[in-house]
Amino acid sequence: MSSALPPKPRVIGPKARICIVASKYNEKFTDALVENTIEELAELAPNARVDLIRVPGAFEVPVTVATVIEREAPACVIALGLIIRGSTDHADLVGKSVTYALQQLATRYKRPVIHEVLLVEDEKQAYARCIGSQLNRGREAARAAVSMIDIFQELDRTMPGNTIPTRSKNRNA
Ligand SMILES: Nc1c(NC[C@H](O)[C@H](O)[C@H](O)CO)[nH]c(=O)[nH]c1=O
Numbered sequence: 001m002s003s004a005l006p007p008k009p010r011v012i013g014p015k016a017r018i019c020i021v022a023s024k025y026n027e028k029f030t031d032a033l034v035e036n037t038i039e040e041l042a043e044l045a046p047n048a049r050v051d052l053i054r055v056p057g058a059f060e061v062p063v064t065v066a067t068v069i070e071r072e073a074p075a076c077v078i079a080l081g082l083i084i085r086g087s088t089d090h091a092d093l094v095g096k097s098v099t100y101a102l103q104q105l106a107t108r109y110k111r112p113v114i115h116e117v118l119l120v121e122d123e124k125q126a127y128a129r130c131i132g133s134q135l136n137r138g139r140e141a142a143r144a145a146v147s148m149i150d151i152f153q154e155l156d157r158t159m160p161g162n163t164i165p166t167r168s169k170n171r172n173a
């Protein structure tokens, strides 16, 4: 059984823009994920501007995240979705490709991308993580997002520039 939610981070004051990219597929569950995320963000980042983009399925989430970051990068992107395993390998293929793509985007753009595109076995697991409270992955997404915004704002204060020394022309330097 998965562990419970991470503790609530401290409330962040500064205004920040957060973009949620959420798939519509399995909408009973993905709607609940979105609602829980927004509710938790309202408490932890009351001054934040929260944009919401809904896409057809989990597989469409990464390309939308990439476009959002390239056009108007938010402080943090939250990716939400629910994949329920069927009778073929499609669920695994979608789940793994989305996971890899989101991590690639986060590290390429140095922008926090919170990954709560869930792959579950059945509706019971989906209910516990999307609608239930103890394991709610929407609240978990919001807490991770606020923590990362806080961390990156601190990094901007303490490590503003490119601190990796560029190699000099003199290879011996
Ligand atoms: N079966 C689920 C899907 N499948 C659809 C894909 O995500 C994608 O939209 C399609 O392959 C077209 O590119 N999506 C989910 O989010 N959840 C599922 O359970």
Ligand SMILES: CC(=O)[C@@H](O)COP(=O)(O)O
Residues within 6 Å of the ligand: 083, 084, 085, 086, 087, 088, 089, 090, 091, 092, 094
């Ligand atoms: C992730 C999916 O598209 C999957 O749930 C569809 O079900 P199936 O594997 O039976 O085609």
